[in-house]
Amino acid sequence: AQSVTQLGSHVSVSEGALVLLRCNYSSSVPPYLFWYVQYPNQGLQLLLKYTTGATLVKGINGFEAEFKKSETSFHLTKPSAHMSDAAEYFCAVSENTGNQFYFGTGTSLTVIP
Amino acid sequence: DAGVIQSPRHEVTEMGQEVTLRCKPISGHNSLFWYRQTMMRGLELLIYFNNNVPIDDSGMPEDRFSAKMPNASFSTLKIQPSEPRDSAVYFCASSYVGVSGYTFGSGTRLTVV
Numbered sequence: 077a078q079s080v081t082q083l084g085s086h087v088s089v090s091e092g093a094l095v096l097l098r099c100n101y102s103s104s105v106p107p108y109l110f111w112y113v114q115y116p117n118q119g120l121q122l123l124l125k126y127t128t129g130a131t132l133v134k135g136i137n138g139f140e141a142e143f144k145k146s147e148t149s150f151h152l153t154k155p156s157a158h159m160s161d162a163a164e165y166f167c168a169v170s171e172n173t174g175n176q177f178y179f180g181t182g183t184s185l186t187v188i189p
Numbered sequence: 190d191a192g193v194i195q196s197p198r199h200e201v202t203e204m205g206q207e208v209t210l211r212c213k214p215i216s217g218h219n220s221l222f223w224y225r226q227t228m229m230r231g232l233e234l235l236i237y238f239n240n241n242v243p244i245d246d247s248g249m250p251e252d253r254f255s256a257k258m259p260n261a262s263f264s265t266l267k268i269q270p271s272e273p274r275d276s277a278v279y280f281c282a283s284s285y286v287g288v289s290g291y292t293f294g295s296g297t298r299l300t301v302v
Contacts, residue, residue, distance in 0.1 A: 110290050119193075119280055119293035166232065176245070177222075177291060179232045 078103045078169045082180035090188045095139075095154040097183045099167030102148060109150040110168040110177070111141055120166060126150065137161070162187045193294035195281050201300045207269040210297045213262055214283030222291065223256055223266050224280040232280075238264065271301045 083098040101107055108127050112120040124135025131143040137160075141152045150167060167180040194213040202208050214221050222237040236246040238258045246256070253272070258264040268275055278298050282291040 108290075112291075112293075119295045120282075120291075121293070122290050125290050176234070176237060181231045 078107065078171065078178045080167050080169050080178055080180035082165075082167050082183050084183055085181065086184045086186070088186040088188055089157045091159055092156050095152070095157045095161065095185065097152040097165050097167075097185065099141075099150045099152065099180060100148055101150060101167070101169040103169055103171070105171050108170045109141075109143060110170070111135065111139070111150075111152050112166045112168060112179075113137075114164040114166065114182075116163075123152070123165075157185075157187045159187050159189065161185060193281055193283050193292050195279075195294035195297050197297060198295065199298045199300075201302065202271055204272055204301055205270045206301075207267065208271045208275075208299060208301075210266040210279050210281075210299070212264045212266070212281030212294060214264070214281070215292055216262065218283035218285050218292070219261070220284045221258060221264050222282045222284075223264070224282065225277045226280060226296070227277045235266070268299075271299075273301045275299060276301050 079102045081100045089095055110125045111123040113123050114120045123139050124133050124141055126133050126143045134140045139154045141150050143150050164182045164184050166182045168177045170177045196211045219240050223235040225233045225235055235248045236256045237244055241258045254268055256266045278296045280293050280296045282293045284291045
């Protein structure tokens, strides 16, 4: 069975500071891992995904995440936060069939001017 | 492609009334998912279909909820009778089984008064 834990339901960073959103997963099979972003009153949008190959994946808007199997982690980072990054971020895991997803509870990112 | 299309965007109804939410998945996607999002419970998977067949409906809260997918391009989620605790944002998502990840619709915000 798969599950996702997102540490920190709320994260605040200053504009220009490093963004780090944490995600740990459990999976009995090689996982597919995803980060989604949700802006207010909108649906979820795919930021990036890891399936196979390179463990450091780059996504949209300057975000990237690294799959670390030994730590069962897939943390999301961005070197310099922008005001427009303020949103809810969801980590998700699925089996390597890529079918049913299991979402974390989300992390709300606030960017302070 | 227009993406996953949900209608209506907003629905306000009185307790006891029937509510029908609609979803048009992305052409070519063969999996469709219905999620509910609330502040208290986050994202909950209600039901998902593969090739128009319901695979897992264990997330459907109770018999008042039903979902159908009569063909590859259309799905409905029906609540009858509706109750105030059903107030939430309902998302539809579709995917092609494999590595694509989900594509979410913009959601239907349901308010039951």
